Amino acid sequence: MSSCERIEAVLSAYHDDELDVAESTEVEHHLAGCAECRRALDDIRRLVQTASALDGRDAPPQLLTRVLAASLNRPEPPRLRLWARRYLPLSLAGAAAAAVVIAVIVVRTSPTVEQPSVTPAGGSAARVVSASGGGSASGGGSASGIAISAGTARGAKVLRAAAAADVKILAGARREFARAEQHYQRAVRQLRRIIAQDLHRWPLARRRAYLRAVGPMDSTVASSQKLASLAPADPAAQEMLFRAYREQLRFMQDAILGGAR
Amino acid sequence: MTPVSKALGVGEARAVDGGADERAEEQRIVAGCLEGNRQAMTELYERYQRRVFSLVLRMVGSSEAEELAQDVFVRIFRGLPKFRGDAALGTWIYRLAMNVCLSFLAKRSRRGQIDSRIGQSPEPTPPRVGNPWLRDQLERALAELPDGYRAVLILHDVEGLNHQEIAEIIGCRVGTSKSQLHKARMRMRKLLGSELDAERESKVIKASEVGA
Numbered sequence: 001m002s003s004c005e006r007i008e009a010v011l012s013a014y015h016d017d018e019l020d021v022a023e024s025t026e027v028e029h030h031l032a033g034c035a036e037c038r039r040a041l042d043d044i045r046r047l048v049q050t051a052s053a054l055d056g057r058d059a060p061p062q063l064l065t066r067v068l069a070a071s072l073n074r075p076e077p078p079r080l081r082l083w084a085r086r087y088l089p090l091s092l093a094g095a096a097a098a099a100v101v102i103a104v105i106v107v108r109t110s111p112t113v114e115q116p117s118v119t120p121a122g123g124s125a126a127r128v129v130s131a132s133g134g135g136s137a138s139g140g141g142s143a144s145g146i147a148i149s150a151g152t153a154r155g156a157k158v159l160r161a162a163a164a165a166d167v168k169i170l171a172g173a174r175r176e177f178a179r180a181e182q183h184y185q186r187a188v189r190q191l192r193r194i195i196a197q198d199l200h201r202w203p204l205a206r207r208r209a210y211l212r213a214v215g216p217m218d219s220t221v222a223s224s225q226k227l228a229s230l231a232p233a234d235p236a237a238q239e240m241l242f243r244a245y246r247e248q249l250r251f252m253q254d255a256i257l258g259g260a261r
Numbered sequence: 262m263t264p265v266s267k268a269l270g271v272g273e274a275r276a277v278d279g280g281a282d283e284r285a286e287e288q289r290i291v292a293g294c295l296e297g298n299r300q301a302m303t304e305l306y307e308r309y310q311r312r313v314f315s316l317v318l319r320m321v322g323s324s325e326a327e328e329l330a331q332d333v334f335v336r337i338f339r340g341l342p343k344f345r346g347d348a349a350l351g352t353w354i355y356r357l358a359m360n361v362c363l364s365f366l367a368k369r370s371r372r373g374q375i376d377s378r379i380g381q382s383p384e385p386t387p388p389r390v391g392n393p394w395l396r397d398q399l400e401r402a403l404a405e406l407p408d409g410y411r412a413v414l415i416l417h418d419v420e421g422l423n424h425q426e427i428a429e430i431i432g433c434r435v436g437t438s439k440s441q442l443h444k445a446r447m448r449m450r451k452l453l454g455s456e457l458d459a460e461r462e463s464k465v466i467k468a469s470e471v472g473a
Binding site for chain 2: 008009011012013018040042043044046047048050051052053054056057058059060063064066067068070071072223226227230231240
């Protein structure tokens with residue numbers, strides 16, 4: 001190693017004042033007689049000065065709203081073991097999403113029925129799984145109960161589609177996620193249709209509140225979809241997306257139930 | 262504090278971690294966040310949004326920065342119950358942000374996608390010299406560094422953290438952080454060779470004009 005190479009290897013540390021006295025003295029002796037190494041040190045100095053003067057950038061103003069929407073009012077789901085999270089048949093969550101739709105339809109079509117307190121879909125699905133230790137039959141069963149009491153052909157159809165996904169654990173996590181997402185999307189579409197039909201009958205204040213909130217809610221879901229599409233088999237990204245769907249469903253459900261009052 | 266520390270980076274973080282009043286204030290905010298208090302969450306967000314967003318932006322580029330910054334903050338609020346206070350809150354937040362960035366970059370490179378900033382021809386601006394110009398060139402060159410080099414260089418030279426803090430954030434040894442920084446600077450010197458020369462020459466010309 002030439003003396004220039006040896007000096008260059010410690011030039012960064014010399015600049016940051018991290019060498020001991022003997023090493024620093026050696027570098028200084030070399031620099032006194034070597035224009036090339038002086039130039040290298042000068043470059044490092046200007047690079048560091050310029051980097052330290054780079055401006056910080058503020059996050060876009062809408063980010064706070066999205067962060068709060070995604071973080072607030074969301075019960076922490078029970079912690080599952082990693083393998084369970086990875087292979088959990090997420091179609092269960094889809095079945096529970098369908099249950100939310102059915103429950104809403106029941107309330108909407110039978111004003112005398114006491115309004116059920118509908119828990120976030122995935123949360124309830126996860127609780128069903130953790131409580132029974134097993135699975136898909138309980139998820140389908142709870143949803144079936146609602147469907148029978150609803151007695152609506154529309155609800156039963158949604159339920160059948162959701163329950164069909166429960167029958168067995170699909171081979172790949174990726175397919176599971178895609179299927180669960182389809183159920184969520186179907187539930188969202190149905191609630192959206194209901195809202196579109198009813199919106200003009202809602203009191204003005206509630207209508208305004210809904211219209212104000214729906215945009216940020218949709219963009220939270222859209223950005224979660226984008227994130228999840230970057231990691232289609234990553235349970236964490238998918239879980240984040242499903243949480244966004246659950247929040248969206250709950251929001252729409254609240255809007256419908258509130259609007260019907 | 263290193264000479265490159267600045268108010269935005271570590272100056273602020275150390276102010277937060279330094280004084281007893283500040284620590285108490287931070288504990289109050291964290292406690293509020295743990296209760297799901299929107300005001301406290303907003304305060305924590307406001308304290309760190311600039312640092313987090315700047316870091317994410319420089320690590321992954323503008324097209325993905327907003328989504329990833331959102332992911333970082335959601336993880337911060339979800340992860341706060343696990344924050345034990347062993348590290349400073351600022352360091353913990355940097356670590357979380359850097360993990361999100363590095364795993365995103367690893368996935369992107371596995372999929373063979375490239376950073377949209379790389380290979381873009383710079384804005385057709387007239388040849389200029391001086392600090393603002395060099396800053397723009399440096400931002401562009403940063404995007405071309407390997408991810409590990411870029412992480413260390415941003416944390417040390419831009420954000421003003423020391424090697425001990427960087428080692429905690431990245432999960433490496435102090436010596437590794439030092440050697441990565443050296444290699445990163447040398448790579449930057451190579452990437453910015455002509456820009457650094459142009460700026461040096463302009464200074465020489467200016468100095469000779471003043472002398473004449």
